[in-house]
Amino acid sequence: MSAHDGNKKLLLELVKRPENSACADCGARDPDWGSCTVGVFVCLNCSGIHRSFSHKVRSIKLDFWEDSLVECMRSKGNAKARELYEKSVPCHYYRPQQYDHTDLREQWIRAKYERLEFTGEVKYPPPxxxxxxxxxxxxxxxxxxxxxxxxxxxxxxxxxxxxxxxxxxxxxxxxxxxxxxxxxxxxxxxxxxxxxxxxxxxxxxxxxxxxxxxxxxxxxxxxxxxxxxxxxxxxxxxxxxxxxxxxIPMITHNSLKEGFMEKTGPMQKETFKKRWFVLDSQSRKLFYYKSPLDAHELGAIFIGMDSNNYAVEDCTSKFPRGNKWKCGVTLDTPERQYLFMCQEEKEQKEWLSALRQVLLRPMAPQDYATEANINNRNLSLLACCRSRRAHGTTAEDAMASGVDVSGAVEL
CATH class of the missing domain: 2.30.29.30 (Pleckstrin-homology domain (PH domain)/Phosphotyrosine-binding domain (PTB))
Incomplete structure (x- = not known):
């Protein structure tokens, strides 16, 4: 066996060890790159960040490894590097995961290895x-x-x-x-x-x-x-x-799913309108907006539990009502059924999966107050809209009667 083959075999054995089997920086499984300067095994994406500030980076499978670099990886590794470079990470500091935004992963890596922010040494001025x-x-x-x-x-x-x-x-x-x-x-x-x-x-x-x-x-x-x-x-x-x-999980959170769907009204006879939807799983709210960067929502739908008369199913468009998209999603709540249309089957499946994740999660005590507030507001708006249609009154008349239509103005 040549020295090159021997070094490659040793590296493959090292990276299979439990402490090295995930990227040292984002946790991606089965890393196949090494940052030799600090002696850690990393994924392809994180290896590029290491390379950007002059760390010596090698592919385990494709590159030639000198004996000295292999010894560096053997003597250090992810566990020892973590003990040194992550000694005093504040519990609230966000540790990025594999699919997080590039800024988060880049600055996490730079904070650890370049600025040495978490080694336990006193920094002045402090971060x-x-x-x-x-x-x-x-x-x-x-x-x-x-x-x-x-x-x-x-x-x-x-x-x-x-x-x-x-x-x-x-x-x-x-x-x-x-x-x-x-x-x-x-x-x-x-x-x-x-x-x-x-x-x-x-x-x-x-x-x-x-x-x-x-x-x-x-x-x-x-x-x-x-x-x-x-x-x-x-x-x-x-x-x-x-x-x-x-x-820690309550500090900040990302939306579970975002994207465009078409939406019709409560009678399911109204013209479909294209809306931007955001599913916030932590608050159990499905928001919808006219466009992705709106300051306020047009409306919000509470997503309860499947055991409390909430359900989501796929469907197809039965009647032509102005909708251009045909991959449907029905969301049942105790008050009404919502009908949405997705452009593609892939989007439909993603929305169904995301909504079901929320439906299957137990509700926290504070969720019941949120549910009551949203449902009461939507019921008031529904009654207001029906009254306006029947009598030809305006939104100003509705507000004068005590109904808040300043936010969720679309049902």
């Missing part, structure tokens, strides 16, 4: 996600329109708020102050900028979306982890007996 305070400029999308304007944002863990200002001077007062209590942050490629976040919170009994971005990957990831730090501080006060294993 913002440790101090509980962060301020800086982000580009924010206008509530109406597609333009982004530069705004100053200030996050305070002490005040449990995120504020933003039209002018740089804080003495002129913030344009808005967002409570950390209801704030969620997630990376959002649909913004159209590489380093973009979607910030979501509750505003006047409706969901408000704010879209922001920064020119640099490092800064937007810093904002994300600072928000997570403040959210963790809030959760520790809101649930003083809660364990970290229970609180």
């Amino acid at each position: 913002s996600y440790i101090t509980g305070f962060h301020e800086g400029h982000l580009w924010k999308k206008q509530k109406e329109g597609s333009q982004f304007n530069e705004r100053m944002f200030v996050l305070s863990e002490k005040e449990l708020t995120l504020a933003y200002y039209i002018k740089d001077s804080e003495f002129k007062g913030p344009k808005a102050v967002i409570p950390i209590k209801d704030l969620n942050a997630m990376f959002q490629p649909k913004i159209g900028h590489s380093h973009g976040l979607q910030l979501t919170y509750q505003h006047q009994n409706h969901t408000r979306n704010i879209y922001v971005y920064h020119e640099t990957s490092q800064e937007i990831v810093t904002w994300f982890n600072c928000i997570r730090a403040a959210r963790y501080a809030y959760l520790k006060t809101a649930y003083p007996t809660g364990k970290d294993s229970e609180l």
